[in-house]
Amino acid sequence: MSETSIDSLLHEDRRFPPSPEFAAAAVAKPELYDEARADRLEFWADRARELHWHRPFTETLDWSNPPFARWFADGELNVAYNCLDRHVLAGNGDRVAIHWEGEPGDTRTLTYAELTREVKRAANMLAALGVSRGDRVVIYLPVIPEAVIAMLAVARLGAIHSVIFGGFSAESIRARVEDADASLVITADGGWRKGRVFPLKQAVDSALAAAESSVERVLVVRRGDNEVEWTEGRDLWWHEQLEGVSDAHEAEGFEAENPLFILYTSGTTGKPKGILHTSGGYLTQAAFTHKNVFDLKPETDVYWCTADVGWITGHSYVVYGPLANGATQVLYEGTPDTPHPGRWWELIEKYQVSIFYTAPTAIRSFMKLGREIPQSFNLSSLRVLGSVGEPINPEAWVWYREIIGGGLTPIVDTWWQTETGAIMISALPGITVAKPGSAQVPIPGISVDVLDEASVHVGKEAGGLLVITEPWPSMLRGIWGDPDRFRDTYWSKFADAPNGPLYFAGDGAHLDADGDVQLLGRVDDVMNVSGHRLSTMEIESALVSHPIVAEAAVVGASDDTTGQAVVAFVILRAKKAASVTATEASTLLRQHVTEQIGAIARPREIFVVAELPKTRSGKIMRRLLQDIAEGREIGDTTTLTDVNVVQSIRGTLD
Numbered sequence: 001m002s003e004t005s006i007d008s009l010l011h012e013d014r015r016f017p018p019s020p021e022f023a024a025a026a027v028a029k030p031e032l033y034d035e036a037r038a039d040r041l042e043f044w045a046d047r048a049r050e051l052h053w054h055r056p057f058t059e060t061l062d063w064s065n066p067p068f069a070r071w072f073a074d075g076e077l078n079v080a081y082n083c084l085d086r087h088v089l090a091g092n093g094d095r096v097a098i099h100w101e102g103e104p105g106d107t108r109t110l111t112y113a114e115l116t117r118e119v120k121r122a123a124n125m126l127a128a129l130g131v132s133r134g135d136r137v138v139i140y141l142p143v144i145p146e147a148v149i150a151m152l153a154v155a156r157l158g159a160i161h162s163v164i165f166g167g168f169s170a171e172s173i174r175a176r177v178e179d180a181d182a183s184l185v186i187t188a189d190g191g192w193r194k195g196r197v198f199p200l201k202q203a204v205d206s207a208l209a210a211a212e213s214s215v216e217r218v219l220v221v222r223r224g225d226n227e228v229e230w231t232e233g234r235d236l237w238w239h240e241q242l243e244g245v246s247d248a249h250e251a252e253g254f255e256a257e258n259p260l261f262i263l264y265t266s267g268t269t270g271k272p273k274g275i276l277h278t279s280g281g282y283l284t285q286a287a288f289t290h291k292n293v294f295d296l297k298p299e300t301d302v303y304w305c306t307a308d309v310g311w312i313t314g315h316s317y318v319v320y321g322p323l324a325n326g327a328t329q330v331l332y333e334g335t336p337d338t339p340h341p342g343r344w345w346e347l348i349e350k351y352q353v354s355i356f357y358t359a360p361t362a363i364r365s366f367m368k369l370g371r372e373i374p375q376s377f378n379l380s381s382l383r384v385l386g387s388v389g390e391p392i393n394p395e396a397w398v399w400y401r402e403i404i405g406g407g408l409t410p411i412v413d414t415w416w417q418t419e420t421g422a423i424m425i426s427a428l429p430g431i432t433v434a435k436p437g438s439a440q441v442p443i444p445g446i447s448v449d450v451l452d453e454a455s456v457h458v459g460k461e462a463g464g465l466l467v468i469t470e471p472w473p474s475m476l477r478g479i480w481g482d483p484d485r486f487r488d489t490y491w492s493k494f495a496d497a498p499n500g501p502l503y504f505a506g507d508g509a510h511l512d513a514d515g516d517v518q519l520l521g522r523v524d525d526v527m528n529v530s531g532h533r534l535s536t537m538e539i540e541s542a543l544v545s546h547p548i549v550a551e552a553a554v555v556g557a558s559d560d561t562t563g564q565a566v567v568a569f570v571i572l573r574a575k576k577a578a579s580v581t582a583t584e585a586s587t588l589l590r591q592h593v594t595e596q597i598g599a600i601a602r603p604r605e606i607f608v609v610a611e612l613p614k615t616r617s618g619k620i621m622r623r624l625l626q627d628i629a630e631g632r633e634i635g636d637t638t639t640l641t642d643v644n645v646v647q648s649i650r651g652t653l654d
């Protein structure tokens with residue numbers, strides 16, 4: 001976040017109290033906070049008991065071996081049963097679970113009864129292919145119903161899914177398939193994006209050709225109708241395998257700590273981390289937050305979260321939270337501007353969406369296009385709006401409320417992470433007096449603090465580092481295959497607190513005069529581009545893996561629409577790069593990053609430079625490069641080995 005926006009945040013004094021009508025009918029009651037304060041563990045145990053347990057738990061939290069938490073550990077449940085069968089058995093089988101809309105305009109509606117049947121069949125099919133408890137299944141699909149069906153079918157068998165966002169490259173798939181040692185991949189021929197079919201299976205084919213992998217089967221959903229290559233004996237059509245498969249499948253109970261999924265996310269090193277989530281605690285917090293933060297009334301609401309299922313937001317707030325709560329939701333395959341820039345608003349009008357959850361970057365791009373576009377649709381069905389992924393600046397917050405919410409809707413700015421599994425800091429609609437640009441208060445049952453480097457609470461009207469002070473049900477249980485990295489990354493910075501180590505989130509935060517939390521963005525080498533997490537180191541390693549690059553430095557420069565943008569500085573190898581111009585090198589390298597990681601990581605700009613500014617200990621001074629990329633005056637450079645470097649980089653930019 002830029003200094004100007006922090007400044008405007010600190011002077012933001014508009015307040016939006018809930019309307020008395022909204023408050024009277026709200027799902028969340030103020031007593032939730034009292035209950036959680038009185039007995040935090042009992043509060044979570046009560047929330048967990050709202051799920052269906054094959055075997056009830058007797059112990060809520062085991063924190064005897066921090067930072068490895070165990071929640072509800074002697075209980076058994078089936079996550080898919082909770083999202084499906086339970087609603088059908090309660091008589092809600094005819095309720096729509098998913099209103100799916102493909103980008104070309106084709107649609108599919110699935111009731112809870114139909115979705116349950118589809119998942120049961122898919123579970124039988126996967127079991128017949130040898131998938132069982134604990135196996136890893138990689139899912140690389142567009143946002144189509146089969147993505148949800150596949151995730152739930154894997155969960156139903158007690159196996160572990162690892163969903164990879166469809167924008168990631170073959171190389172990223174290879175690394176994830178290998179790291180998770182997956183036995184099966186579920187993909188599609190292609191999916192629709194921006195009016196065209198983009199191939200998916202092709203990326204899986206190249207990934208598996210390069211992988212030292214244990215993948216025996218690739219199941220292919222037909223979606224794009226594009227041509228695909230076929231490896232006999234390995235590749236199978238999803239629809240063919242489902243033919244004649246029974247829709248009877250009894251869900252078995254698995255321990256609450258049975259792993260549910262691995263989701264890879266960027267950290268501060270070159271290698272993505274496989275964040276591991278388990279079953280009972282995860283589902284408890286995903287369901288509780290989805291219901292209370294969005295004021296969900298499952299009988300009447302139509303909910304829409306625009307996230308791709310390949311991100312944590314898609315896991316918790318497209319799949320597990322909403323389905324555990326029996327919600328009716330919209331699922332949309334494509335981009336917001338295809339075939340016209342009002343597509344999202346058209347969908348809200350068409351399906352009478354009442355709860356809408358999206359990212360600030362989307363809101364800012366709509367702001368740029370002008371209010372006339374949303375105003376030409378009837379958005380009066382909306383009653384709660386949510387934001388996630390990055391700090392939302394007060395201007396975008398107010399625009400969102402005024403233009404999309406008709407000046408009436410509460411907005412919940414929800415702070416959380418892949419690692420936290422579910423929402424941690426957010427207003428509750430009907431209770432909290434909202435402040436633009438502020439996530440405000442931890443949800444009931446969650447304890448956070450803002451500390452300085454010496455582990456001291458910063459007090460009101462001061463900034464510091466955000467920590468989570470007590471274990472929470474949906475917390476990550478580790479990094480797949482790397483317990484040391486788990487400890488080092490999250491638990492070592494504030495390891496000596498009296499009640500056990502504190503979780504360091506990697507975010508900076510400010511406490512306002514009321515003690516409310518305002519998020520200020522990452523304090524480590526993680527960037528946030530359009531709400532997507534990217535690692536500077538990962539992109540740097542991608543750049544230096546190209547033969548013409550000798551050295552690279554990447555920074556996140558602030559960007560009006562995407563929050564941050566990737567800007568790279570590279571030093572070329574004199575011999576290898578002799579015949580390429582700086583412009584050619586930049587084109588070549590942007591393409592190379594796309595192949596190595598995916599288009600989301602492609603730098604907005606690449607500057608070819610002669611040297612990079614470093615500290616005396618040899619660390620690249622990213623702050624300084626960020627100043628340069630954002631066109632700011634350069635501050636103190638006394639630790640630079642060669643001050644002239646900065647001048648020459650400046651020279652390249654001018």
Ligand code: WTA
Pocket residue numbers: 265312313387388389390391392413414415416417418419439505506507519520521522528531532533
């Ligand atoms: C940032 C996305 C400010 C933050 C759910 C965090 C936010 C990272 C907010 C996690 C918010 C997410 N306000 N910043 N409401 N929500 N962030 O893992 O920097 O993709 O650490 O999870 O996004 O990104 P992730």
